[in-house]
Amino acid sequence: MLVVVVFGASGDLARRKTYPALFALYRRKYLPEDFRIFGYARSELTQEELNAKLMPFLKKHAITQGDQELLGRFLGRCEYISGSYNSPSGYVALKEKIEALPTEDTGHEYDHVRLFYLALPPSVFTEVATQIKSVLYNDRYQNRLIVEKPFGRDLESSNALSQALAPLFQEDELYRIDHYLGKEMVKNIMTIRFSNLFFNAVWNRDCIANVQIVFKETLGVEGRGGYFDEFGIIRDVMQNHLLQMLTVVAMERPATLDAEDVRNEKVKVLRCIRPLHRDEVILGQYRGSADGSHAGYLDDETIPSNSNTPTFAMATLFVENERWSGVPFVLRCGKALNEQKAEIRIQFTNVPGCLFPNAARNELVIRVQPNEAVYMKLMVKRPGFDSQPIVSDLDLSYADRYVGLHIPEAYEALILDALRGDRSNFVRADELQNAWRIFTPLLKEIEERHSIPAEYPYGSRGPAAADERLKELGFLRHGLE
Ligand code: BG6
Numbered sequence: 235m236l237v238v239v240v241f242g243a244s245g246d247l248a249r250r251k252t253y254p255a256l257f258a259l260y261r262r263k264y265l266p267e268d269f270r271i272f273g274y275a276r277s278e279l280t281q282e283e284l285n286a287k288l289m290p291f292l293k294k295h296a297i298t299q300g301d302q303e304l305l306g307r308f309l310g311r312c313e314y315i316s317g318s319y320n321s322p323s324g325y326v327a328l329k330e331k332i333e334a335l336p337t338e339d340t341g342h343e344y345d346h347v348r349l350f351y352l353a354l355p356p357s358v359f360t361e362v363a364t365q366i367k368s369v370l371y372n373d374r375y376q377n378r379l380i381v382e383k384p385f386g387r388d389l390e391s392s393n394a395l396s397q398a399l400a401p402l403f404q405e406d407e408l409y410r411i412d413h414y415l416g417k418e419m420v421k422n423i424m425t426i427r428f429s430n431l432f433f434n435a436v437w438n439r440d441c442i443a444n445v446q447i448v449f450k451e452t453l454g455v456e457g458r459g460g461y462f463d464e465f466g467i468i469r470d471v472m473q474n475h476l477l478q479m480l481t482v483v484a485m486e487r488p489a490t491l492d493a494e495d496v497r498n499e500k501v502k503v504l505r506c507i508r509p510l511h512r513d514e515v516i517l518g519q520y521r522g523s524a525d526g527s528h529a530g531y532l533d534d535e536t537i538p539s540n541s542n543t544p545t546f547a548m549a550t551l552f553v554e555n556e557r558w559s560g561v562p563f564v565l566r567c568g569k570a571l572n573e574q575k576a577e578i579r580i581q582f583t584n585v586p587g588c589l590f591p592n593a594a595r596n597e598l599v600i601r602v603q604p605n606e607a608v609y610m611k612l613m614v615k616r617p618g619f620d621s622q623p624i625v626s627d628l629d630l631s632y633a634d635r636y637v638g639l640h641i642p643e644a645y646e647a648l649i650l651d652a653l654r655g656d657r658s659n660f661v662r663a664d665e666l667q668n669a670w671r672i673f674t675p676l677l678k679e680i681e682e683r684h685s686i687p688a689e690y691p692y693g694s695r696g697p698a699a700a701d702e703r704l705k706e707l708g709f710l711r712h713g714l715e
């Protein structure tokens with residue numbers, strides 16, 4: 235029987251993401267009828283009390299009367315156990331419950347899967363993984379450990395964490411989540427690149443002028459700044475989510491779609507990027523909004539009033555290989571900005587000897603969220619007697635084209651991959667190590683020099699210096715994006 239154990243079951247990640255994703259999979263019949271989910275955490279709670287905490291998030295997936303019944307059945311397969319993370323007694327109680335489950339083969343492909351999901355802060359990763367290995371691990375089953383960032387705060391601490399986990403779980407039992415790799419449009423990048431002849435042919439430094447990878451959020455920390463202030467925007471999203479998107483855009487075609495082939499190619503890209511330094515990035519921190527309706531970062535009660543933690547960062551990276559040498563990859567991310575979006579914008583070079591002096595560059599945009607889309611900016615003749623070219627869009631918006639089709643949430647997609655044993659969208663140890671290699675010198679310089687980030691108003695485009703840099707690089711050709 236499929237057994238899933240969610241450690242940190244009463245916490246935010248489990249409530250918002252893990253349980254709802256499991257229910258969404260059950261509702262769509264991606265889980266077998268027979269399975270058990272054990273929640274484990276320190277809080278003394280009954281299953282009913284846990285259900286009450288989960289309900290607001292589960293309800294989003296329970297729309298019809300039929301869904302309500304399914305939700306009841308799903309919760310009937312969930313059991314909560316409270317126990318400490320560092321002493322074995324709770325794990326032993328959990329083991330007894332798991333061992334009391336029926337063991338007969340139902341013939342389902344997940345019959346032998348034991349998924350241990352660590353929805354926990356990294357400070358307890360190692361002790362929980364140690365207890366899992368000594369008490370719960372059973373080599374008659376396929377044991378899989380799902381962990382989630384932050385994987386350390388620099389190369390050294392990340393390596394220490396990897397070294398602590400390595401003797402406990404084999405690399406092929408470890409599933410490190412970067413949830414951006416589970417997003418539909420990020421998964422789509424490989425399909426777009428490697429199954430369309432016309433993209434394949436122009437995907438190189440001769441035809442691509444630059445690549446921009448953008449992550450913008452409209453909210454600031456809004457009273458939940460404890461974690462963020464310790465980590466900052468570079469560790470929170472740039473070193474992982476944005477860099478992962480870069481690797482998928484830049485990687486060579488893998489020999490096959492096998493996880494090791496895919497991740498080998500991603501690692502090669504990372505190895506071609508040299509470490510970043512302070513003068514190559516623009517940092518920002520938001521202040522109150524111009525109309526006074528939103529407080530600034532330093533006014534937030536969870537943030538120390540002298541914090542220099544960046545809430546905005548823009549960095550330019552180069553992949554020094556034959557395909558990409560000289561092409562800037564601009565990663566731009568921030569909180570409390572003017573819009574909510576994540577996208578990849580590939581700007582092509584000018585047409586050599588173009589007949590139309592006003593022609594703008596072509597762009598391919600992969601909009602990750604919201605409103606998933608792929609669109610091309612093309613030059614067409616302005617309709618009428620004129621021969622002036624104008625910029626127009628070839629627009630594939632998913633909501634219009636695939637009406638009614640379910641676009642899975644990142645966590646649904648990733649948990650299903652973990653059940654299936656497909657690791658291609660999970661981060662391998664050497665990817666992680668290389669990501670930290672690129673960002674650690676920069677982070678050290680920022681912290682040692684007490685770098686003061688540029689200010690920008692809540693709800694704006696970010697620090698003026700970032701737009702100036704984009705203009706200098708010639709990226710703002712279609713106006714402000
Ligand atoms: C998380 C970051 O990894 O990603 C958050 O810690 C950020 O700060 C979030 O808000 C964004 O994820 P999504 O899926 O909402 O774009």
